Amino acid sequence: MKQYNVIIIGGGAAGFFAAINIAELNPDLKIAILEKGKEGLQKVKVSGGGRCNVTHAQFIPKELTLNYPRGERELLGPFHQFMTGDTIEWFEKRGVELKIEEDGRMFPVTNSSQTIIDCFLSETIRLGVEILYDQTLKSIQVADSNWELETQEDAFLAEKVLVATGSNVKVWKMLEDVNHSIAEPVPSLFTFNVSDRRIKGIPGVVAQNVEIKVLRTNLVSEGPLLVTHVGFSAPAILKLSAFGALELAEMNYKFQIEINFIRHSFNTCLEQLKELKNDLAKKTVIKFTQFDLPKRLWQKLVLASNINEDIKWAEINRSQLDALAAQLTKAVFEVNGKSTFKEEFVTAGGVNLREVNFKTFESKLHKNLYFAGEVLNIDAITGGFNFQNAWTGAFIAAQNMSK
Template sequence: MIKKDVIIVGGGAAGFFAAINIAEQNPKLKVAILERGKEGLQKVKVSGGGRCNVTHAEFIPQELILNYPRGEKELLGPFHQFMTGDTIEWFEKRGVPLKIEEDGRMFPESNSSQTIIDCFLNEAKKYNVELLYNHAVKSIEKEAFLWKLETSQDEFSSEKLVIATGSNPKIWNLLEDLGHTISQPIPSLFTFNIKDERIKDIPGVVAQNVDIKVLGTHLWSEGPLLITHVGMSAPAILKLSAFGAIELAKRNYKFEIEINFIRQSFEDCLDTLKELKQNLAKKTVYKSTQFELPKRLWHKLVLASNMVKETRWADLNKQQLESLAAQLTQAVFKVDGKSTFKEEFVTAGGIDLKEINFKTFESKLHDNLYFAGEVINVDAVTGGFNFQNAWTGAYIVAKTISK
């Protein structure tokens, strides 16, 4: 039986951040990370297309929490303890400056996730954190004041136990055996599969600012929309998928969305089209793109409005004008299934938030059992927010344990 003061299960972002901060704040503690893979930090490696989207440039806790479909209320207090600014400072102190991109996402200036990985590995070494790879945890038991763990290679005991395993069903099962409630995991960030003539053969087209609603629900979002080979993606869709994760799963990912491509009312759009009918009388509708829409998307919407390529503005009848206004402001698309968004598979689900003390991230059921990162039922929209939840939870765990 190998004895440690603190054992951290999971060698990902939250696990490493907790371990490093515990060991730095209290060097007397013997800290070990148990990781089932042959190396750790795999999600860090692929995040942000290999650049690692460390956090997001949102510096007001009340605004930051709005990016968490699950965990919004619970994270307000923790964000007052450790926030985006603290994350930036933490990395800068260790020689990893971050930069802000136009959309608010923050990356290492090196543009490489390897910088973050190297930083963590160096810090772990500096503070004598023991990294034990290929250790899949098979059982977790509480005996008197000690946690006992059996892995695929050995047996361990520790006074404090931190679970930072992300969305790992095997660990969730072990935690259920300890009495914790697990909210069923369902995908949270995904793109929509749509087969439709109006978006066929135009992958890569981006409508800069659209409004989307899921018909028959209260779900709504706005932002850029990307047309892909299989349907639609980009922030407008990903926000819907995150905030609608539970509702859309219930519908088995078959539903209808209504898109307003120009963020104007049907009536205002119709008035504009009537003016264009006067002003551009001799021109063809197909060739005179309007409303700052991408040309290829405009072509598709025009042809979907009972027109041909040669139809001139002057020849438009009332029905065609109304049809085009409807395509621009109330276009309905059938969604049939989902696809994973890049490699950044995020799930809603995990340890029930009611069973965690968010001042310390300690279990309310067991003393000296702590959680950090996606193992709890918190998830966020894309843009560095899931990592910020990991840093915040792990830092508070470290502060609590190192006392």
């Protein structure tokens, strides 16, 4: 049986970050990362389209917490200990400079996730952290004041263990065996499947600033909306999918959404359309795009309002004006199913937050058992927030595990 002071289960973002920080704080400790794959940091590799969305330029702890549908309350204290500015400084000290994009997302200036991976791997080598690959965990048990871990390859004994396995159902089951309770996992961060003639044939079109409601719920979001081959995506949709993860799962992903494409009320829109009817009397409605909408989307919404391609503004009747105002401000679409958002799948669910001490990220049920990252019932909207949760939890756990 191999013996270590610290074993980290999971060679992802949180696992590596914790190992490096523990080793730096206490070089005398014997530390190993157990990773089930042939290589680690797979999610880091694919994040942000291969660029790695390290964090988000939000520097006020309270405001940062608002991006977490699950974990908002619990992360407030931890973010006062370690958050965005600390993340930037941590990477810069190790030669990795980050940049802020217009939407607040932060990436390495190299635009490559390999920069982050290389940083982690070189730090583990420098600090003498062992990384053991092809180690699929089979059991985790308390043995006196130590932890016994069994993988398909080996058996290990550790004084302290950090579980950083992300959304891994098998590991959650093992944690249930040591009396932790698990919030049932459901998908978060997914796109909506919609089949509708108003968006048929226009994939790639982006409406920059829409408001979307899920009908018969309190779910509302706003932001850019992307038309895809199978329906809708982009931040406005992803935000709804994260905050509505549990409700939308209960509906079996079949529901209606109402989209306000121009963020005006129906009445305000109607008045503006009446003015256009006068001002552009001789112009063809379909040819002169209004409200800063993409041209192809405008044309689809005009046709859906029973206004044919030849009609001029002067010829529009009242019912057509009403129909166009409705399409622009309260267009209803049927959602029938979901699709995974790229490779960046995120799951709502995990270790019950009431069973964790968020001053240390240690289990309240077992001494010397710690958690970091998405193994906990914490998840965020897209934009670097899930990684920030991983860095924060791993850093705070490391402070305590290194003692």
